[in-house]
Each structure stands twice: as structure tokens, then as C-alpha cells.
Amino acid sequence: MGFTRKRKGPEGTRYQALYDDARGVRQTAGTFGTRKEADRAWQRAESRIAEGKAGDPRRARQTFRTYVEERWFPNHRIEASTRQDYAYALASHVMPYFADMKLQDITSETVREWITHLKKQGASAYRIKYCKTAILNAIFTTAVNDGVLVYHPSRGVKTDPVPEKPRQIITADQFARIYEALPDATAQLLVETDIESGLRWGELTELRVKDLDFATGILTVSRSVVELVPKFHPEGRRFLVKDYPKGKRWRRFKLSPQIVAKLKAHAEANNLAPEDLFFSRRRAEPPKLELLDPDTLTFEGPNGRTYTHGTTTAYSLGKCKCHHCRAAYAAYRAERRSQGKDNPRKPRIIDDDPHISANWFRTRCWHPARAAADLGWSPRIHDLRHAHASWLLAGGADLQVVKERLGHRKISTTERYLHTLPTADETALEALAKIRATQAGQDAPADLEAQLAEAQAKITQLQAVLADQLIAQHTETRPNLRSV
Template sequence: MPYVRRRVLSDGRIRHLALYRDPTGRVRSAGTFTSDREARQAARRAESSVETGSWFDRTSGQTSFRDYVEQTWWPSRHLELTTKQCYRSYLDRHFLPFFGDLPMAKVLPSTVQAWVTKAVAGGLSARSVVKYHVMLHSIFKRAVRDRIIPYNPCAETELPKVVSRKLPTLTPEEFDRLLSAVPARWGGLVLTAIETGVRWGELIALRPRHVDFLRRTISVEETIVELSKKNSPTGERMVVKPYPKNNEPRTIRVGQDLLNVLAARVQHLGLSRDDLLFPSTEIAGGSPVSRNTFRTRVWLPALEKAQLGHHVRMHDLRHAHASWLLAGGADLKTVMDRMGHSQIQTTQKYLHTLPEADDRALAAFHRTRGRQHGTT
């Protein structure tokens, strides 16, 4: 309940201190006034803001962006290792240099808009600006919830428009050309990637015990995350996680041809059931291969040799896998399960991505229209 405390100053003047309790029960001042009536009104307004949830701590609002992020927001993040590493990079490269020394209460919508303008002028892509803004929004959203600031300055930022580019999907013919350009020692890895559609970290984490040669399946049970040493909880660059993305192990059916390739690899290298199938060196018990090492030493030279006419990332084999399945008639739920997607909307984006998909759609249109006119 709000109340007023009467104070007599040294010169005999009387002042009235408006007091109320914040959401934690701590007694706070709503200001000092010359009349009891003004003080009571101020105390009631402050108490009302507590009751309606609009109260915020003006003193805490003087905390700098850097201190709030480092001491409150960042320690509370429970993120995947790779996501946490990305967030740390965004903070250090984009947000702390711009907002770091500003008091939280001094960050206005115009301040956030100025950051966007500067980022775009500095060459940051529209897609990246939008992505980073999501993180910035979450920082200030938490500050509002903590009653540090009264509103989120990111709420109505004008962001650059992201123009989606339709990238070509690797066709089976193009894949065969690319595979023939890949060194033989890495052929099994590339074949496994296209036939299973697994993510890079899941691919390099595969071991012989994950391959069931009798049931013709591969189990995705682990993933290997590549981190910078300063962001690694163990100080190691390659961290093995017991579960893949979304914490959902999955089992994928594969063909006998791929199983024969993997069986030959296990026998040739003398791999035990717990060794990596595709280590960085051709020896049993080898360490995981780095994504960047594979890209620069194997993938890019193979692309140059294959002369496909467009750039293809290793990750695009995953996209091709889903597109080929759907183009061949596989149902969305099956493809979703193979890909390890948590939402079917993610899988739907691979519909009709092969070049001939639109031709088949047009042919279906003409077949239907032809029946109306009695033609074929």
C-alpha cells in the first residue's frame, strides 16, 4: 500500500516523500513533493504501475547494454553449442561495439534504426540484418520482462527487404559429374550424404556401429560440432554430442550399393565399430574432418573440375536428397522423418524444386484440359 513520509529539512521546510513497494516488495520512492496530496497521488500512480505490470526500474535502466547482456542475458541462454557460438560472434562483432556503452534506457527505436542503417551501409546483407535483429529484439524483450526498460526499442524497426533467391537444385546427372570429380577416398562420404540427406555434423559422426547391414539402415545418433577453442566448453575444436539436431535420433533406410561401399571401407581401413567412418586421415581411429578443410581441399577442387555452371555447397546435397525424394513420389511425412525436420513446413519447401517439376505440372494441366475438349 502506498504511503507518505513527512520530512523536515534543516531550514525548517517540510517535504513529503512518496513511497510504494515494487514487484519484489522492496520499498521505493516515487519522488519528493511540497504537499502531502501530491506525494500521495505519485505513490498511488507508482503502485498502480506495479499492479498493471507497467512498472520498470528507472535506476536499473542506467545499466549499460554491455553489462546487462554479459551479466544477465547471456548467462541465461540455454542454446545449442553452434547457436551459442554464433550468438557470441554477433555480440562481439555487431552489437557490443555499437550499443555496448549505452545505458539500456537510452537505447531508443531511432538508435536501433541507426544500427540497421549502418549495418546495411557497411555491406551486411539484408538477410543477415534481419537475422541479427531477431537476437537484438530478444535482448530488449528480456529487459522489458526484467522491468529494466518500459518498452522494446526493436518493436517497430524498419528492416531491409529480404529478396529470396531461387537456387538451382542439383540434378542426378550433375551429381554424377560431381562425384566422378571427387577423390576416391571421399567418394563414400559424398554418396552417404546424397543418399541419407544427413547434416554435415551428423555425417562426420557416423561410425560402423551406426550401420545395420542386415536391415539396410543407418542410425543417426550423434553429431560432431566444430567450435572455436575459446567457445568450446572442453577447449577442444570438435565436440561430440550424443544427439543430433532437435535431439531426435532417427533411422534411415539406404540401398545395397551404398552398404557395399561402406562395408568395403570398414574392411579396407580395419575400422572398429566405434571408429569414425570418415576420419580426416585414412587410418582407423582418426579424428573428425573439419568442414573447412574438406571444403577447400576436396569440395571446391571437385566443383571446378566438374564444371556444373553453378555453385553447389556440400549442404546442397541435403537439399537435393529431399527434392529427389519428393519428385520421385515420396510422401512429405516420410521425407520429414528422413531429414530430421521438426516441422513439416520445412520439408514442404523442397517440393517442385527440380527443373522438370514445372514441366510435369504443365503436362498435367494440358492432360486435364484435353479431357474437357475430348483430346489427349
């Protein structure tokens, strides 16, 4: 039970509101000039405890940086890739403005001023919306739920609209041109599997032999891999395999017989086991070392001078990287380090993870093939997934089936791919041309007259059926009326 304590000081009589928190620890709700105000303060505090919203007003005096870095961010449950994105967005756009402010001093006006500040710095409308909606709202919502704040500063604050641009879909001809320009058969198979299945990059590069039933052609998507900066990886590595795809539910669908046959031939040619990845980064075997006689064998360097193998000058000036020259240079550096003359860098950690890096595939395979195809625009690898959905819907596939294949949560997401191909409006244009031709007094085509006659006959038939149904209903209701 809370109470008010009377206190006397240099400023006169003051009244301190006291109450016990949920742990039974005595807390203060503030000091006031009248007993009535103090009574209201401890009563409000007890009401919040009863509602499960207990909090200490003094916690709102901590800075934004302290709360985010020590309490919110370490304990916020999000995916590792999302945590990485949040960290960079916080460092670039949020912390420079809010870091030293006290939580209790941040208001809706402060948030609006921050949005204006980002716009002046040249941040895009999408980036501002992401920082405000995804990050700032989450921070303040947690602070309110935990009782740190009683007011949500960013709720109701609007950002500039981000227009949804129309999708540009890869056509079959454009895909064929990119496919032919890819560097090797493995890259071609990877890209063809992507457009045949509509998999996301993380699902495609985590696809293993055991996930495809070669007999039935059924593919099971049960995992995904994300590429991270090592400091955001739980084990300090680059690739993190998740035991679920995006959407957190498995899905199964059938692949075409031709792509199943190609994947089976690829697995057999490379002796892939059930646990092996279909597409992986395979290291080339190191070349066999040629034994040389460093005392007698010399060579001419790129600068025109003659050098002897197995010397430091041959390695550094002659640019020779053979086994003997590398060993001589390594021995030279080791001797200097033993004498404390050099401060060597940390040894490079060799990453033996077989997953393919998205950036590597873009720069080595996709971008060169895209440039060679000369499409007039720059499709991404992810646009193959969009093309898969658009091609299926344009070919008459059921909307619900496409939704399940792509793993969308809402069917409205799948509906965005309707009428996205360049030929989608041709039917509408043909109908418009027919109407304009008729209104202009031109003779309607013969097939149009036949269609109109057929439609009129169907309308007459439907009218007759409706009349028979009305008569039957009238007959059925008359006995009921007599009984009433």
C-alpha cells in the same frame, strides 16, 4: 504495503514513493512534486510485484554493454555454436553502436537509426535482420521479463525484406561429374552417403558404425557434432559432440542396399569397431628415420651450396628437415632459451580429435572436384541434402516420409523442395502447348481426343451415381418427416 514519505529540501516539499520488493527490501519508486503522483508510483510498483514483474527502475540506468556482457549473455541458454555466432555478431554490428548507451535511453527510434547506420556501412539485409530479430529482440525481451525495462524498444521495428531465392538443385548428371572428380574412394563414399541419406554435415561426420544396422539397412541419427573456436568450447577443444541432432529428436530411416553394402565393405576394410566413425581424419604414419653419419655425409642445398647434416646451417639455409638437422636446430634453440636470449612461442597443441573439419573437406576435396566438374555454378556440400529431398519428391516419395527422413519440424519446410528440379515444369509446359495448339485451330492430337472422351464418360458416370444417392437420401428422409 507501500506508502509516501514527505520530504523538505532546498527545492521545497517533495514526496518520496516507497514500497517493499518481493524479497522484503525497502525500495523507492521515485520522488515527486505531489503526494498523488507518489501514491500512484508505489501502487504501480506493488502491482508489478503482484504480477510477477517486479523490477528496480534504477537497473535501467546501466549501460547496454554492462547488461549484455555481465548479465544477459553469460546466462542466456543457447547452443554453443549459436553462442559463437552471437558473440561475433555482437562485436561487429551491435556493440559499436549501443555499448555506451543506457538501457533507459534506447527507444524504437534509436533502433531504427541503428538499422540505417548498418545499411550505410554495407551490411546485408539478411545480416541486419539476424542481428535485430535474433539478438537485439532477445536482449530486450529478457530485460522486460526481468523487470529491467518496462518498454521493449525493438518490438515492432521492421527491417528490409530478405527475398527467398529459388533453390538450385544438383542434378544426377552434375553429381556424377563431381563424384568422379573427388580425390579418393573415401571422399567419394562420404559424398555418396550424404546424397543417399540427406544428413547434415554434423550428423554425417558423427556417424558411427553402431548407428547402421547392416542387416536391415536402418540408420539411426542420434548425435551431431559442431566445430567451434576453442574459446567457445566448454573444454577448450574444436569439436563438440551433442547427444541429439538438430530438432532435438532422434530419427530412423532406411538406406538403399547398395550404399549399405559400400559402408559395410568400408568398415571391414578399415577394421572399424562399433564405436568408430565411418569417416574420420586419419593421420599418416611418420616415415622411418634414416640413420646418417653427420660427420661425413653432405648434401647440396637448393641454393647450390654444400652443407653437412646435423648442423643449424643445414636446417636453416640448406632447408633440410631430416632427423639430424632438426635435432641440431632444436639443441641450438634450447641452449639460447636456457640463456634467456629467446622468447619462444607457446608449444602447438596437437588436436587428436578424429572428426573431419568442414573447412578442410571443402578446400581439399569439394572445391577442387567442383571446379573440375565445371557446372557453371557453385553448389555447397549442404546442397547434397537439398538434392536428396528434391530427388525423392520428384520420384514420387510421400511428403511426410521425406519430412521424417530429413528431420524437419514442419512439413512446410519440406514442401520447399517440391518442383525444384529443372525438369519440374515440363508437364505444365506440355499442357500449355496443347491448349495453345487447340486455340490456334490446329487439329488436336489423337491421344488428346481419347483423353477427352474418357473424361466425358467418367463425368457421365459420376452424374448417374450422384442422382442415385439423391434419390436414396430423399427416400430415407420421408419417414422422418411423417413422424415429425
